[in-house]
Amino acid sequence: MNANPAYSSYDAERVWRDFPILSRQVNGKPLVFLDSAASSQRPASVIAAVDEYEKKHHANVHRGVHQLSQEATNMFEHARERVREFVNAASTREVIFTRGTTESINLVAQSYARPRLQRGDEILLTGLEHHANIVPWQLVAEQTGAVVKVVPINHRGEVDVADFSRLINERTRIVAFAHVSNALGTVLPVREITQLAHARGAVVLVDGAQAVPHQRVDLQALGCDFYAFSAHKMYGPTGIGALIGRESLLGSMPPWQGGGDMILTVSFEKTTFNVLPFKFEAGTPNISGAVGMAAAIDYIDSLGMHAIHEHEQRLLKIATRKLEAVPGLTIIGTAPDKAAVISFTLDGIHPHDLGTILDTEGVAVRTGHHCAMPVMDFFGVPATARASFACYSRESDIDALVAALGKAREVFS
């Protein structure tokens, strides 16, 4: 059916079996996990890598001369190199481990933007942002007198590059937007927008949380200045993520938290800060998290990002077709270029009721505003239900979802 050699070898059932949690039951039914955009599950290899680290190698990093500390340091720094390769960052000095996307964006808002922004300067966002890419900018705008501007979305849930062109001006200092919308699935043209912003001297931050699990990201090709993502949406652990930043910018930024590991020398008169990337990693880092993140990247590589992408896009097409056939169902977010995320409403049934009914059938979907209230306001809905797919999703999961929607119809008939 598919001529692509990478895809034809893709065995979704085998991938599904790599994830131990997926074979459990929920409410007496086999689990059908369609909430990977909120947090994906972890393959056995990631769980084992973290376990192995905890059992055999743990000690604090960058501190001891003893064997365990050296092993832990090697594993932590190896993870940094794996993250660098994963998104093709220019150097490991540009790879900062954070708690996740939210912390990465806050770091840039507070360390890059806050010292630079003047009253009346503009921060440009889009109408489809997650709250994590809105609130940090509102905070820094309040602190500095800068103004937050918003590129609108259209009825398909897209942003028009022409609107960026119109709204970026000589006062625009920062342009921040999602690579992929968590609520709608829309993929944004990062390269084009970045070029527009750079042409007017603005710095670009991209929220990549929903992009990195689904498509190959090449930061040197995209050209943006900051890129933020989390491990737990790409089959890794929670509490770890990365900020990739252009070295020249990171170098000019003050540390955002003080503590151990981010200093070279401390006296009560003066502290000399450590070099990149350690300057931004105060305190003992999430070492086991980084090990797990590297294992998640290894796992993705073992399947092939291209094959994952093809698989998910195929599921997206099938799911879109089957859901469109459900009476009263409306898909919210119909951009031609989408990640495998489908937000929808069902006439006469509030998404929250839908979520409960689907759960009794073992089907896990996200219901609510998806931390994107402005998106909900734009479409005039209080909430949506959202089914999101991952490398382990199967066509039978879509059928289970459709059957459970039928059950919801019955309850509310």
Next chain:
Amino acid sequence: MDLKDLYRDVILDHNKSPRLFGKLDPADSSADGHNPLCGDRLHVTVRLDGDRVSDLRFEGKGCAISVASASLMCEAVKGKSRAEITHLFNEVHEVLTRHDAPVPEDLGKLAALSGVREFPVRVKCASLCWHTLNAALERSHEPVKTE
């Protein structure tokens, strides 16, 4: 967990045709309620006759549980004194949150909400209207949150 226990006929009926839906104008007091988890928003207006709620209305958007609960609440408290309303609220709260609480006989139709306690994440949906009514009675105009 039985869905039929949550979505009883009384609940489905009040969701489909909510009673006392709308807005009193003029009103003696009002309050807004908001459940950020699911986006439910309620607006409750009340008319007072001394210590009694002589009339009330609710409007807003929400899930079946929150709409039905608000509708059932409005029917149940209309004409009641503050003390009687507080008593009912305490009973409803107990039934919603305590797994083994007996369902008091004087709850009437409100007893239909007892299935909610098998679905802990939905308790806030059912209690939002009561918190909102309380706020209106306390003459607070600050939006109420269930968080």
